[in-house]
Amino acid sequence: xPKTPEQRMRDLQHFGEEGGVVPVxxxxxTSTFLNPKDMERRFQGELEGxxxxxxxxxxxxxxxxxxxxAMEGSPAALGVASGMAAVASTLExxxxxxxxxVSSRTVYGGTWALMSNVFPRRGIPVTFVDPRDPEAARRxxxxxxxxxxxxxxxxxxxxxxxxxxxxxxxxxxxxxxVVDNTFAPLMVRPMESGAFASLHSCTxxxxxxxxxxxxxxCSSQDFVNSLIDVNSGxxxxxxxxxxxxxxxxxxxRLDHLPIRMRAHSECALHLxxxxxxxxxxxxxxxxxxxxxxxxxxxxxxxxxGHGGMLTIDxxxxxxxxxxxxxxxxxxxxxxxxxxxxxxxxxSVSALSTSSEIPPDERKKMxxxxxxxxxxxxxxxxxxxxxxxxxxACHQVLKS
Numbered sequence: 001x002p003k004t005p006e007q008r009m010r011d012l013q014h015f016g017e018e019g020g021v022v023p024v025x026x027x028x029x030t031s032t033f034l035n036p037k038d039m040e041r042r043f044q045g046e047l048e049g050x051x052x053x054x055x056x057x058x059x060x061x062x063x064x065x066x067x068x069x070a071m072e073g074s075p076a077a078l079g080v081a082s083g084m085a086a087v088a089s090t091l092e093x094x095x096x097x098x099x100x101x102v103s104s105r106t107v108y109g110g111t112w113a114l115m116s117n118v119f120p121r122r123g124i125p126v127t128f129v130d131p132r133d134p135e136a137a138r139r140x141x142x143x144x145x146x147x148x149x150x151x152x153x154x155x156x157x158x159x160x161x162x163x164x165x166x167x168x169x170x171x172x173x174x175x176x177x178v179v180d181n182t183f184a185p186l187m188v189r190p191m192e193s194g195a196f197a198s199l200h201s202c203t204x205x206x207x208x209x210x211x212x213x214x215x216x217x218c219s220s221q222d223f224v225n226s227l228i229d230v231n232s233g234x235x236x237x238x239x240x241x242x243x244x245x246x247x248x249x250x251x252x253r254l255d256h257l258p259i260r261m262r263a264h265s266e267c268a269l270h271l272x273x274x275x276x277x278x279x280x281x282x283x284x285x286x287x288x289x290x291x292x293x294x295x296x297x298x299x300x301x302x303x304x305g306h307g308g309m310l311t312i313d314x315x316x317x318x319x320x321x322x323x324x325x326x327x328x329x330x331x332x333x334x335x336x337x338x339x340x341x342x343x344x345x346x347s348v349s350a351l352s353t354s355s356e357i358p359p360d361e362r363k364k365m366x367x368x369x370x371x372x373x374x375x376x377x378x379x380x381x382x383x384x385x386x387x388x389x390x391x392a393c394h395q396v397l398k399s
Contacts, residue, residue, distance in 0.1 A: 004303070005186055006258050008070035014063045014251075025248035026059040043230055055241050056228050064247040065216070065224070067254050068206070072181075072198050074191045074218035078227055079242035079250070080235055083182060083201020084110050086215035089234040090197050091147060093227055094176055095124050096234075099146035102175075104131035104161065106154040106365045109349075111180070113356040115149075132292070134165035141169075147176050152190060153183035156311055156349040156373040157366060158283050160292035164299065167194025183339075186261050186304045193299075197223065202250055204340035204375075205308065208260050209253075214246050258304060263378035264340075265305020267385070271376060272310045274386050280393050281313040308377075309339065311349075314370040314397060320348045323372055326392040332385060339375030344385075349373050 003011070014023040031051040033039040041047035051057055061079045069077035080086050087110075091101065103115055105128040115126040129136040131150050148170050150161045163179065170177035176196035181188055185205050190198040200206060202214035217227065227235040235241060265286070272284035282289075285296045286306030296306065314320040324335045324346045333344030337352050347353060350362060350369045357367070 005071045009067055009254055012067055012070045022252060023063050025244055027244050029054050055239055056236055058244050060244040061242050061247040064251045067251055068216050069218055071254060072191060072218040073189050074198060076221040076224040077216055077218040078224045079247050080215045080217060081240040081242060082213045083203060083215040085240035086199040086217050087111055088114060089227060089240060090178055090199060090217050093234040094147055098123050100142050100144045101126045101147045101149055102137050102140045102145055103128050104150040105129060106131055106157050106159050107151055108155040109354040109356040131159055131161045134162055134169060137166060138169050141173055145175060147178055149178045151180040152188040153307060155183060156354060156371060158285055158309055158311060160285060160296050162295055163190055163193035170194060183309055184307055186258060187300045187307060206250060206257060207253060208340055210338060210341040212246050212249060214242055214250060261304040264308025264376060267378050267382055268308045268310050268376035269306060270382060271386060271389055274390055275312060275393060278390055280397060282310060284310040309375055311371050311373050313368050314372055316370040317348055317351055319396060320370045320372040323392060323396040326396055330388045330392060332388040341377055342379050343377040345375045347373050
């Protein structure tokens with residue numbers, strides 16, 4: 001029987017220099033070569049297994065990469081400076097000689113801006129399609145298409161992508177499927193569905209503490225090596241590298257990610273069920289009313305539940321802001337962007353993390369101006385939190 005992500009991470013152990021149960025953090029920016037010829041050979045790619053300069057590689061970042069690769073079930077992984085660094089570096093490396101991208105329409109606002117406002121200026125056109133319609137992705141493929149891009153669970157609409165269908169299309173047309181898996185760590189393992197790369201904003205659930213910025217690219221060893229190639233690597237040459245201290249922190253936090261994801265999922269499901277029972281328009285992958293419920297049940301590993309993200313459609317932005325303010329006043333949560341924190345974080349997506357997307361495009365996505373996104377935390381008494389949530393919804397949305 002194949003090992004679970006928990007087992008793979010448990011079995012991966014790096015010890016400290018003096019036998020410590022955790023590895024030490026290696027903050028050295030550069031490494032010594034006793035033989036000057038070895039440095040030359042390292043720059044020429046003739047010598048492996050030693051470190052050169054931390055923009056290229058670092059022992060702490062390498063250890064983190066091995067651990068998140070074990071979680072994802074990928075051959076290798078590279079820690080980078082942010083989630084957007086993971087997205088941009090991966091796509092730039094694949095499209096180093098140009099090409100066309102077919103992307104899910106419902107993506108994070110920063111990703112949408114990169115694809116709509118930056119890549120076309122560099123001669124990289126992008127076609128957006130409905131992630132729920134794999135055949136639309138197939139129809140959008142052109143002779144110069146190189147990448148299919150999607151999110152396992154979209155930000156902020158929580159649309160589940162049929163990765164197996166997208167993976168088959170990529171295989172049929174010799175394309176590279178790139179998946180942002182930030183919303184669904186552990187629950188979804190894109191590499192098992194034929195993805196070329198699985199990306200994470202480690203700032204979110206993987207960190208869990210809203211205290212650092214980081215990202216990761218999980219892919220083949222050859223692709224990870226290409227990212228840090230001294231002559232053509234997008235990470236090596238543009239420099240969005242992960243700091244060794246950040247890598248060390250994340251290495252340690254991955255051990256309790258499974259526990260945290262179950263806690264997030266339990267609380268989010270409870271709140272979603274309670275709000276729906278009161279007649280509120282709630283979107284959560286664990287609700288039977290969710291358009292992709294059957295797909296989620298089939299393709300997600302539900303050992304960790306359905307995730308910590310839910311949305312509630314308040315009708316318009318003013319009511320969404322009013323609900324968020326009321327919930328913050330009652331100490332239910334905090335009005336802030338980002339997600340994956342131990343406390344609940346709330347934001348009106350159309351006014352914040354999706355504000356880069358023009359209103360007409362948001363309409364095509366089905367992104368309401370009144371959509372309040374909640375990253376559900378697990379601190380506090382769940383019964384009390386649910387009561388505060390329902391009371392605020394009743395006061396603001398039923399008035």
